[in-house]
Amino acid sequence: MIAARTRRVGRRINPMPNQINTIKPYRWEGLWVFDDEAVGLRREAFVGGADDIIDVAVKEKGLPDPHGGFLMQFSADPFPGADLEFTWLRGDMGGNVYRWEGHGMDGWLCPALFRYFDAAPAKIYVRVRGIEKQGE
Numbered sequence: 500m501i502a503a504r505t506r507r508v509g510r511r512i513n514p515m516p517n518q519i520n521t522i523k524p525y526r527w528e529g530l531w532v533f534d535d536e537a538v539g540l541r542r543e544a545f546v547g548g549a550d551d552i553i554d555v556a557v558k559e560k561g562l563p564d565p566h567g568g569f570l571m572q573f574s575a576d577p578f579p580g581a582d583l584e585f586t587w588l589r590g591d592m593g594g595n596v597y598r599w600e601g602h603g604m605d606g607w608l609c610p611a612l613f614r615y616f617d618a619a620p621a622k623i624y625v626r627v628r629g630i631e632k633q634g635e
Contacts, residue, residue, distance in 0.1 A: 519578055520615050523630070524553060525568035533571075538614035547607030552599050556583060562629045570628050575620035583625040595619040 522533040524545065531545040531553045545553055557565035574581070585597035585606075594609040612619060 518576065519572050519574045521570060521572045523568045524571055526566040535614070538611075540611055540614065543609075543611050545606075546609070547594075547596075548604065549606035549608060552602075552604050552606045555602065555604065556627050560627050560629075562627070565629075568630060570626075570630055572626040572628075573615075574624050575616060575622065577624050578626070580626045580628075581624035583627065585623040585625065587619055587621050587623075590619065597623060 522535055524531050524533045526532075527542055531550045532542045533545075534541050535543070544550075557569060562569050572578075572581070584600040586600055588596045588598055588605065590596075591607060594607050595612060596605055596607050598605050608619075
């Protein structure tokens with residue numbers, strides 16, 4: 500029998516991480532935050548320029564009511580539909596700074612990044628989209 504590859508997340512052992520991860524950022528108390536029960540995060544905030552990047556990205560995409568939540572898929576590898584590309588610049592205060600290619604904006608991603616990746620990826624590819632309403 501072949502043993503499944505695992506990684507440690509918090510105090511748990513989880514199966515190998517997804518190739519494409521999905522979170523649902525939303526506005527809370529004036530901040531962009533997200534919850535991901537699978538990796539033990541609740542109201543994890545985007546700060547240090549990452550919040551400004553989200554503001555621009557949802558505006559450019561013309562998402563209806565992004566403050567109520569939208570879907571963000573991300574991966575260290577390109578995937579169909581990914582239309583945002585971020586390049587690692589440097590480590591900073593336990594997190595990592597990435598540049599949004601084509602926009603010249605930098606954003607800091609906190610150590611929660613390591614809930615999804617074993618090490619800071621050289622690139623992060625992202626797809627931002629609205630949430631489909633039931634029956635659409």
